[in-house]
Amino acid sequence: MKQLLALYQYAAGLNRRTLTLGIIGTIVALGLGATAIWAPVERATLVLGLVSPVLAAVAAAVILDWWNRRRV
Structure with a gap:
């Protein structure tokens, strides 16, 4: 499995x-x-009511982190 993930990566x-x-x-x-x-x-x-705000915050943080890394 590790080899498959390494190849995909x-x-x-x-x-x-x-x-x-x-x-x-x-x-x-x-x-x-x-x-x-x-x-x-x-x-x-x-x-879903409890988890969706948390997932939205995580998704926003990941997108913001990606955007900041891309701009540097």
């Missing part, structure tokens, strides 16, 4: 931090999607 020209953030983001998105689809409505509403 090299082919895409990504650094280790970007690859890690992408993998973690994908896992979190899949988990939230599964919660929204398979959990009872009340529980899914509660989970």
Whole structure:
């Protein structure tokens, strides 16, 4: 698995931090999607209501960090 990730990282020209953030983001998105689809409505509403402001803040921080690194 490490070799596959290393090959993908090299082919895409990504650094280790970007690859890690992408993998973690994908896992979190899949988990939230599964919660929204398979959990009872009340529980899914509660989970998504609590998590979405946090995810929005994290996404904004990642985009801002990327923008600042790109401009330097």
